Amino acid sequence: MFGITDAHAEDSTRGEENPVYKSKMSSTYTQEKRPASPGLAQPTTKHQKLDQKFNSSRASSYNDSNVHFKQSQEIINNERNFNYSDNQEINVENTRLCKSYTNTNIEGHQTDNIGNIRLKELRIILEDIKHINIKYDNKKRMKKLPTLWEVEKILAKKVVRGVPTYLIKWKNWNSEYNTWEPISNLVNCADILEKFEKNILQLINRFKKKAKFYPTDSDIEKFINSLNRRGETLTSLEINTIDINIRKYFRQRGMNNKLGQIIKRDILRTLIIDLRKKQLQSLKEWETEINIITKDKPIIQVENVVDLESAPQDFYYIEDYLPGNGVIIPDDPPIGCECKTCNSKTNCCFAHDNGSCPYTLTYKVRVPPGTPIYECNKRCNCDINCFNRVVQRGSEMKFCIFRTANGRGWGVKTLKSIKKGCFVTQYVGEVITNEEAEKRGKEYDAAGRTYLFDLDYNEIEGECPYTVDAAVYGNISHFINHSCDPNLAVYGVWIDCLDPNLPKLALFATRDIKQNEEITFDYMCQSSKNSENSIKQNMSMKDNFDIYMNIKFQEKLELRPDTPESDLSNNKTLCKCGAQNCRRYLF
Numbered sequence: 001m002f003g004i005t006d007a008h009a010e011d012s013t014r015g016e017e018n019p020v021y022k023s024k025m026s027s028t029y030t031q032e033k034r035p036a037s038p039g040l041a042q043p044t045t046k047h048q049k050l051d052q053k054f055n056s057s058r059a060s061s062y063n064d065s066n067v068h069f070k071q072s073q074e075i076i077n078n079e080r081n082f083n084y085s086d087n088q089e090i091n092v093e094n095t096r097l098c099k100s101y102t103n104t105n106i107e108g109h110q111t112d113n114i115g116n117i118r119l120k121e122l123r124i125i126l127e128d129i130k131h132i133n134i135k136y137d138n139k140k141r142m143k144k145l146p147t148l149w150e151v152e153k154i155l156a157k158k159v160v161r162g163v164p165t166y167l168i169k170w171k172n173w174n175s176e177y178n179t180w181e182p183i184s185n186l187v188n189c190a191d192i193l194e195k196f197e198k199n200i201l202q203l204i205n206r207f208k209k210k211a212k213f214y215p216t217d218s219d220i221e222k223f224i225n226s227l228n229r230r231g232e233t234l235t236s237l238e239i240n241t242i243d244i245n246i247r248k249y250f251r252q253r254g255m256n257n258k259l260g261q262i263i264k265r266d267i268l269r270t271l272i273i274d275l276r277k278k279q280l281q282s283l284k285e286w287e288t289e290i291n292i293i294t295k296d297k298p299i300i301q302v303e304n305v306v307d308l309e310s311a312p313q314d315f316y317y318i319e320d321y322l323p324g325n326g327v328i329i330p331d332d333p334p335i336g337c338e339c340k341t342c343n344s345k346t347n348c349c350f351a352h353d354n355g356s357c358p359y360t361l362t363y364k365v366r367v368p369p370g371t372p373i374y375e376c377n378k379r380c381n382c383d384i385n386c387f388n389r390v391v392q393r394g395s396e397m398k399f400c401i402f403r404t405a406n407g408r409g410w411g412v413k414t415l416k417s418i419k420k421g422c423f424v425t426q427y428v429g430e431v432i433t434n435e436e437a438e439k440r441g442k443e444y445d446a447a448g449r450t451y452l453f454d455l456d457y458n459e460i461e462g463e464c465p466y467t468v469d470a471a472v473y474g475n476i477s478h479f480i481n482h483s484c485d486p487n488l489a490v491y492g493v494w495i496d497c498l499d500p501n502l503p504k505l506a507l508f509a510t511r512d513i514k515q516n517e518e519i520t521f522d523y524m525c526q527s528s529k530n531s532e533n534s535i536k537q538n539m540s541m542k543d544n545f546d547i548y549m550n551i552k553f554q555e556k557l558e559l560r561p562d563t564p565e566s567d568l569s570n571n572k573t574l575c576k577c578g579a580q581n582c583r584r585y586l587f
């Protein structure tokens, strides 16, 4: 049973009864915990030898005793040399002590007869020298030594900055040397820990029974909601020594209501701390999984300091469209450009049917939202660094999926500032047919949430052949919330698939976005056929066709408990974007 502790935290001025004065270090023995531990003088084997010598020569001659003395002095010198060679003061003190003891017998009479010195006296000499040495301890040197102590008993538990911390009684050390140790310092004492935890659990159960206190999910939720009022957060939750309080409660025969309330709150804290541990683990695993898929393009962090919501269970991260049943997404463009070096003056992909150049040389979008964008494709001669290959180069961003504090579920913030015009991400999901979208739409309506995004660029008589459904399969855009004053805009972008009904949906920054700012787009963004931004495009592989942007994010209505009656009857979802120009409803 070991406890590894950090020697830095120790009091280096102690001289104590010495637990290592055993005949030998047993395997369950710890290395010394404290720098000032007497054991640091490492006397065990030397004392053994000394004891043997003395035991065998109790009644022996002067000469024999003298040999022992020499030996003991050698030990003293060795210790001195090992630890304190530079410390003149200690050396002088050691020598003085040795001299005084060699000239005095136990009755206090002066004597030159060293053979009269008994084992006990020699021990006293060594003890004194050792204690003096401890006093002048070379702290730096000691701190470097890893130290181990044996746990005798766990006395109490509290949680400090999320870390379970235990009050330890160390074997062979007085209670005044008890210390609080984080769980990481306690190794090889699983059985003691387990016993202690079981004991706490029993105490808690006894209390619950006595106080008829059985917390429900809603109690937990209420407690979390009240944390701010108490000056606490989910990340700073700590519990006091709950077991000590419960024992006190029972000693007072449960008459102390105030103490009862404290214990109830601590029980809730304990529950939440436990759930939080599992939640953080689940979020970390999810974060790792996502970043393996994106290969850090973009880098994505996950953070929830608001509630106990874990990683979504039925969501799968994908990077590009996933064709649903009956959907084929062609990726063999019939035409590409033949520019030597593409630029705004060449007859590049974007220039078909007099289309304007969509990007700057620094890969920023320069055309207004609603303008269709044709990037260079796999038929073109240019390489991936071509200025007309932006969406296909992927996102260089660093995002954080975070839990919003005002009931909008998850949201996305950027961990790096973003310049106006930069490509941020694609809206991807399963591409499904119109019929399938109708069917799913009804199911989603019933569930109160949908992630359907109609690809109605080429809508004819209100019919759009395809819809992107990001509910189950999606990327970071699945988590981007709506704002009436958004900082992103959606563009239709064609790359290797030139089907007018199957553009990629690309989100670009409409203004500079600060680090840690939430990224949002307008779920009701529209740019109609008649908009001045619409452009008639003519790709040679197809007849002329009108392209107009009418992206409709089919967010269905979600009924919230805090929605006023009138809004519920209107079947509308209140918008919580907080923008000055908020339209009040999502839809």
Ligand SMILES: C[S@@+](CC[C@H](N)C(=O)[O-])C[C@H]1O[C@@H](n2cnc3c(N)ncnc32)[C@H](O)[C@@H]1O
Pocket (backbone or CB within 6 Å): 407, 408, 409, 410, 411, 448, 449, 450, 451, 478, 479, 480, 481, 482, 483, 555, 558, 574, 575, 576, 577, 586
């Ligand atoms: C596409 S999802 C966005 C991610 C979502 N917050 C989540 O947790 O998965 C759309 C849902 O987010 C919530 N939402 C997004 N923007 C909102 C806003 N401005 N006000 C209120 N709720 C919003 C609504 O519940 C909506 O149904």
